[in-house]
Amino acid sequence: MRLLIQNGHVLDPLTGLDDISDVLVDGTKIVKVAKEIQDAADETIDASGCYVMPGLIDLHVHLRDPGLTHKETLETGGRAAARGGVTTVCAMPNTKPITDTKEMVEELHKRAAEESPIHVIQLGAVTKGEKGEELADIEGMAKAGCHAISEDGKSVMNAALYRKGMKLAKECGISVFAHCEDINMVEGGVMNAGAKAEALGVKGITNSVEDVIVARDILLAKETGVRLHLCHCSTADSVKMIDAAKKAGLLVTGEVCPHHFILSDEDIKENDGQFKMNPPLRSKEDVEALREGLKNGIMDVISTDHAPHAEEEKNLPMEKASFGIVGLETSACLTYTELVEKGVLTPMQMAEKMSYNPARILGLSDKGSVSEGMTADLMVFDPAAEYRIDKNTFLSKGKNTPFDGYPVKGEVRYTIVDGRIVYAR
Numbered sequence: 325m326r327l328l329i330q331n332g333h334v335l336d337p338l339t340g341l342d343d344i345s346d347v348l349v350d351g352t353k354i355v356k357v358a359k360e361i362q363d364a365a366d367e368t369i370d371a372s373g374c375y376v377m378p379g380l381i382d383l384h385v386h387l388r389d390p391g392l393t394h395k396e397t398l399e400t401g402g403r404a405a406a407r408g409g410v411t412t413v414c415a416m417p418n419t420k421p422i423t424d425t426k427e428m429v430e431e432l433h434k435r436a437a438e439e440s441p442i443h444v445i446q447l448g449a450v451t452k453g454e455k456g457e458e459l460a461d462i463e464g465m466a467k468a469g470c471h472a473i474s475e476d477g478k479s480v481m482n483a484a485l486y487r488k489g490m491k492l493a494k495e496c497g498i499s500v501f502a503h504c505e506d507i508n509m510v511e512g513g514v515m516n517a518g519a520k521a522e523a524l525g526v527k528g529i530t531n532s533v534e535d536v537i538v539a540r541d542i543l544l545a546k547e548t549g550v551r552l553h554l555c556h557c558s559t560a561d562s563v564k565m566i567d568a569a570k571k572a573g574l575l576v577t578g579e580v581c582p583h584h585f586i587l588s589d590e591d592i593k594e595n596d597g598q599f600k601m602n603p604p605l606r607s608k609e610d611v612e613a614l615r616e617g618l619k620n621g622i623m624d625v626i627s628t629d630h631a632p633h634a635e636e637e638k639n640l641p642m643e644k645a646s647f648g649i650v651g652l653e654t655s656a657c658l659t660y661t662e663l664v665e666k667g668v669l670t671p672m673q674m675a676e677k678m679s680y681n682p683a684r685i686l687g688l689s690d691k692g693s694v695s696e697g698m699t700a701d702l703m704v705f706d707p708a709a710e711y712r713i714d715k716n717t718f719l720s721k722g723k724n725t726p727f728d729g730y731p732v733k734g735e736v737r738y739t740i741v742d743g744r745i746v747y748a749r
C-alpha cells in the first residue's frame with residue numbers, strides 16, 4: 325500500500341526540512357520526501373495548509389490496563405492517542421496489579437499489538453508492587469522491551485535501593501523516568517501551597533516536595549551514570565537544577581505537561597477536583613520558568629501525564645478527588661495555541677519536544693522524523709482550525725480535564741501509524 329501526502333508543510337527535526345513538500349509512504353516506511361512527487365499511490369491525502377510532522381511520542385501516559393479498566397483500556401487509550409496525533413506512548417506501570425514482571429510486560433506488548441491502533445511501550449516498575457522495598461526484575465523487563473523503568477505515582481523513597489535500581493537500568497541500557505515527590509513532606513496537601521490554597525481552605529503542597537527529590541535523583545544519576553528523565557516538572561527550581569545537571573554533562577532530561585505550562589493555581593476558581601493533579605498547578609512564576617525552560621532548550625519534552633479517572637472519582641472537592649487529568653486528545657492543540665501561537669516555540673520546536681526528543685530518549689532511531697527510511701508514523705495538523713475543547717468528544721474513557729470549553733487553535737486531521745491511517749477527522 326502506497327500513501328502519498330501532498331502539499332503539506334513538512335517539519336522534520338532530523339534534517340531541518342521546514343518547507344512545503346510531498347511525502348510518499350510505501351508499506352510501513354517513508355520512502356520519499358520531495359516536492360511534487362509523481363509516483364503512483366493507492367491513496368492520497370491533500371495536506372494543503374497543514375503541517376506534516378512526525379507522529380507525537382508521549383513519554384507519560386496511564387492506560388490503566390490491566391485492572392483499572394473502568395478508567396481506560398489499551399484500546400480506548402489507543403484511540404484517544406490516535407485522535408490526538410500520538411503514535412507512540414509509554415504506558416506507566418501503576419496498573420492493578422502493578423506491572424513489575426517480564427511476563428506482564430510481554431503480555432501487555434502482545435495485547436497492545438492487537439488491541440491498540442498505536443505503538444505502546446510498556447514501562448516496568450522499579451520496585452515490586454511499587455512498594456519501595458525490593459527491586460523488580462529490571463533485567464527481565466528490559467529484555468521484554470521496557471525502554472525505561474518508572475515508579476510513577478510515587479518516588480522510591482529509599483535512596484540506596486533506588487541507586488541499585490539505577491545501576492541495573494544503566495547496565496541494561498534503559499532509562500529511569502522519575503516522579504519526584506517526597507511523600508513524607510506532602511502532609512495531606514492537595515494543591516499548590518500558597519495564598520490560593522489558603523483562600524480555598526485546603527492544604528498545600530510546597531515546591532520543595534518536588535525539588536528535594538529532583539536534587540537527590542540528579543545526584544544519584546551522577547553517581548550511577550544512568551539516563552534520568554524527570555517527569556512532569558512543575559517548579560522553577562526543577563528547571564534550574566536540570567540546567568545545572570546538563571551543564572555538568574549528565575544524561576538528564578526534563579519533561580513538562582501542558583497543564584503546568586498553561587495554568588497556575590490562580591486559575592483554580594473553586595474547590596474543584598478537576599484541577600487536582602500531581603504535581604499541582606503552581607504559581608505564575610513557576611509557569612513562566614517552565615515556558616522559558618522549554619524555549620531555551622533546558623526542558624526537552626512535552627508529554628501529557630494522561631491520567632484518566634471515572635467521573636465519580638473527579639466530580640468531588642479537592643480533598644476527596646483522585647489526582648490526575650487526561651491529556652492525549654488536547655496536547656497538540658494546547659501546545660500549538662499556548663506556545664507556538666504565542667511565540668514561545670517555533671512549529672519545528674514543537675515537533676522536537678513532542679516527537680524527536682522523546683524518540684532520542686527512548687533510543688528509537690526509526691521514529692521522530694519525517695525523512696526517507698523512517699517508520700511512517702505521522703501527524704497531519706491543521707493550524708488554522710479554531711474551536712473550543714469539548715470533553716464530550718473525547719474517545720478516552722476519562723473526561724477529567726480542567727480545559728473543557730477552553731478556546732484553542734490547531735486540529736489533528738490525520739494520524740498515520742506504520743503507514744496506515746488510524747485516525748481521520
Ligand SMILES: NC(=O)N[C@@H](CC(=O)O)C(=O)O
Pocket residue numbers: 386418476477478503600601602603629631632647648649
Ligand atoms: N499525575 C497524577 O496526578 N496522577 C497519576 C500518577 C502520577 O503521574 O504521578 C495517576 O496515575 O493518576
Ligand SMILES: [Zn+2]
Pocket residue numbers: 476477478503504555556602603
Ligand atoms: Zn507522576
Ligand SMILES: [Zn+2]
Pocket residue numbers: 384385386416476477629631
Ligand atoms: Zn503519571
